[in-house]
Amino acid sequence: MRRFFMMVMIWAICPIPVLAQDSETLEANKALARQAQQMWSTGDIATAEDVYASAYVNHEAADDGKTRPVDLKTYLAVIADFHRSFNPIDVTVLSQTAEADMVATRWQLSAVHTGDFMGVAATGKEIVYGGIRIDRIENGRIAESWGNWNKFGLLSQLGLVN
Amino acid sequence: MNKIATSFAAGVMALSPAAALAAKDSAKLLEANKALALEAQKLWDTGLKVSADDILAKTYVNHQDTNRVSGMQTKDRDAYLAVIEDFERTFSPSEVTIHFQVAEGDKVSTMWSNTVTFSGPFMGIEPTNQQYTYHGIQIDRIEDGRIVESWVNWDKFDLFNDLGLVNEPVSPTS
Numbered sequence: 628m629r630r631f632f633m634m635v636m637i638w639a640i641c642p643i644p645v646l647a648q649d650s651e652t653l654e655a656n657k658a659l660a661r662q663a664q665q666m667w668s669t670g671d672i673a674t675a676e677d678v679y680a681s682a683y684v685n686h687e688a689a690d691d692g693k694t695r696p697v698d699l700k701t702y703l704a705v706i707a708d709f710h711r712s713f714n715p716i717d718v719t720v721l722s723q724t725a726e727a728d729m730v731a732t733r734w735q736l737s738a739v740h741t742g743d744f745m746g747v748a749a750t751g752k753e754i755v756y757g758g759i760r761i762d763r764i765e766n767g768r769i770a771e772s773w774g775n776w777n778k779f780g781l782l783s784q785l786g787l788v789n
Numbered sequence: 790m791n792k793i794a795t796s797f798a799a800g801v802m803a804l805s806p807a808a809a810l811a812a813k814d815s816a817k818l819l820e821a822n823k824a825l826a827l828e829a830q831k832l833w834d835t836g837l838k839v840s841a842d843d844i845l846a847k848t849y850v851n852h853q854d855t856n857r858v859s860g861m862q863t864k865d866r867d868a869y870l871a872v873i874e875d876f877e878r879t880f881s882p883s884e885v886t887i888h889f890q891v892a893e894g895d896k897v898s899t900m901w902s903n904t905v906t907f908s909g910p911f912m913g914i915e916p917t918n919q920q921y922t923y924h925g926i927q928i929d930r931i932e933d934g935r936i937v938e939s940w941v942n943w944d945k946f947d948l949f950n951d952l953g954l955v956n957e958p959v960s961p962t963s
Contacts, residue, residue: 653893722940724893724928726819731891731898733928733940735854757854757861759926759942761891761900773888773900775926777854779946779955788946788955 653725656764660730661720663762663769667736668718670710672703680768687774712744713754721757731761740785747785756780819892826897826929827887829936832873833903834885841870846935855945879916880905898928912954923948 662678683699697705710716716738724731735757740750758776762769782788828844831837849866856862864872877883888900904922925943929936949955 722896722928724891724896724898726891726893729889729891731926731928757942759898759928759940761889761898761926773926775924775942775944777856777942777945779949780854780856782946 653730655767656728656730656762657723657725657732659764659767659769660723660725660732660760660762663772664718664720664732664734664760667706667709668716670706670716672706675699675703678769680765680770683768683770683772685772685774712740712742712749713738714741715739728764729761730764731759733757733759744785745782745787747787750785752785754781754784756784819897821934822895822897822929822931823890823892823899825931825934825936826890826892826899826927829929829939830885830887830899830901830927832870833876833883835877835881835883837885841866844936845869846932846937849936850938852938852940853942855941855943861940879907879909879911881908882906895931896928897931898926900924900926907952911952914952914954921948921951923951 659678666672666675666678679699681699683702685697685699685702687695687697716736718734718736721733721735723733735755737753737755740747740752740754742749756777758774760772760774760776763771779788825844828839831839832841832844845866847866849869851864851869852861853864854861883903883905886902886904888902890900891898902922902924904920906918906920907916908918909916923944925941928940930938946955
């Protein structure tokens with residue numbers, strides 16, 4: 628009886644640490660990806676080194692059909708610039724899928740146009756657009772991202788494209 | 790001690806195949822979901838013939854945030870397949886490349902690019918037979934072996950810009 632009890636205990640307990648370790652990593656990776664999105668809301672780029680590897684590369688698709696890699700410094704400057712044009716900014720994470728070292732995050736950003744943006748003075752308009760970003764995580768930091776977002780929607784809501 | 794060791798060994802033996810099978814089943818399911826998400830991208834490839842019935846559920850809905858108005862635009866299965874048919878009349882051949890996939894639970898995120906030739910009239914402009922490549926990411930939700938829902942973002946701005954359909958932003962200060 629006691630032996631049976633032991634077996635049941637071991638059977639019940641053993642898989643937990645094994646599976647928990649995997650799902651813990653995935654959850655930690657998701658939390659890191661959400662933290663990266665949150666930085667767009669707060670504009671607090673001072674905490675960037677907690678989130679991004681120093682060798683971080685952001686691959687934004689370019690109009691020549693290739694992706695144009697941007698380094699961390701350049702990427703953070705984009706966030707800082709955006710905060711000079713829009714306030715407040717609110718990013719909502721709508722869904723995430725994580726596997727191995729990758730996390731895909733679908734987000735939506737809403738903001739009020741309060742400063743010069745691409746040559747257009749503040750309109751006070753509220754803009755909303757969404758995107759999906761895939762982050763690769765290495766040693767607890769985001770090492771690389773690929774993103775796609777509704778640039779067409781943002782620019783047309785501001786009257787910048789027809 | 791000996792008893793405990795025996796129990797432990799027996800426990801591990803009893804557990805291992807079960808845990809391994811469960812892990813294998815879940816890995817198998819994720820691989821099957823990825824394969825299905827890949828099939829869904831083939832719907833956009835003019836060189837590959839796939840049947841939408843094998844891929845998309847009857848109740849399928851496609852959400853895109855690629856439009857000029859704010860928020861998501863949702864299309865049902867028929868409306869979505871009609872978009873693909875229209876697309877083929879304008880952009881043929883069209884070749885899809887899958888870059889990578891991220892799968893978890895019932896969802897698969899797929900990063901893709903599409904290389905197309907501008908072969909038919911589009912929004913009032915004549916075809917140039919020039920080739921363009923654009924990228925996108927699609928998230929598919931799978932239920933009973935069919936995709937029931939997708940969310941897509943793609944470089945509409947860059948494709949339209951390449952085609953000359955976007956008036957370049959003009960800075961009043963320049």
